[in-house]
Amino acid sequence: MADTLYDTDLIIIGGGPAGCAAARMAASVGMRSILVEPDRLCRNLHRIPALNNVLGGYTSGPELADSIVAELKSTELCRLELGRHVTALHADDDRVTATLDTGARLTAPHAIVATGVGPLQPRDVAWITAPDSLTLPPLWQAEADDAEGRALLVLGGDRPIGTFLRANPTTDTRLLVAYPATDEYKIEEIREDPRVVLLPVEHLTLGPAEGTSVTAEAVGRDGERQAITADAVYLSIGNAPTAPSGDLIRGADGYCSPTDQHPRIIVAGDLRSARFQRIMTALGSGSEAALHAYYAARELPTER
16 A cells, blocks of 8 residues: 555554554555554553453453564554654645654554543542642552552542452552542442442542641532541542544543544544443454555445
């Protein structure tokens, strides 16, 4: 599919499972690709200590990541641009143009955007009051040593809490999980773990750190106030889409629905929707996105 009008057949933005799957699928049908990733490939997989929902017998994120990276680096038709990020993406009638942070521009008939999501911070949600400048780590970044013999205040009831508990089954810790009503359905898998104290709240105000402890005041859904003290505080609020500026169409929730995009821009992975943020769906959608570009380049009918 080499064409002197373009730098490559396909630009892939994001080197997570979806982007890597897109590059492999593109190569399998003879398409050249350039994959742009500001960090290392599959960076978030390296932070998932336990897996139980992917094929192939992989039981940890790093194990799966190593396998994906090894395959991608042996893919001759894929050129990697690591340590670079796309600052703007524009689509015209005949091409897409991705501008890198170096000022370089890449052109192709199609681009796949698979930049995924990043963790929300307290300032991003209405049910937490905290200093605007406060940035907290997500729970999946905590190590067993961070939790051993300590009480951790966890803001939000998102599913990485269950992953953390499964990855550290013998760690003696106490997780004080403060969560809003909208997270009620998410905490079912952790409800019976004796290390978890569930704190359904209407609102929570983080106090200033005092020495080696953190404090907060929670207002329960019945209006009752409760003082909380913990050794550290972590996030499990959820994620927000991360996408380059330019010609991507974002919904009210910030996500980029594939059906709303320019025909030359294809969205894959977690960036599509909050409901399908799973490794297996990312791999599948990345592969499907590459095939979409392949068929479109040959003017064959495609389904979006």
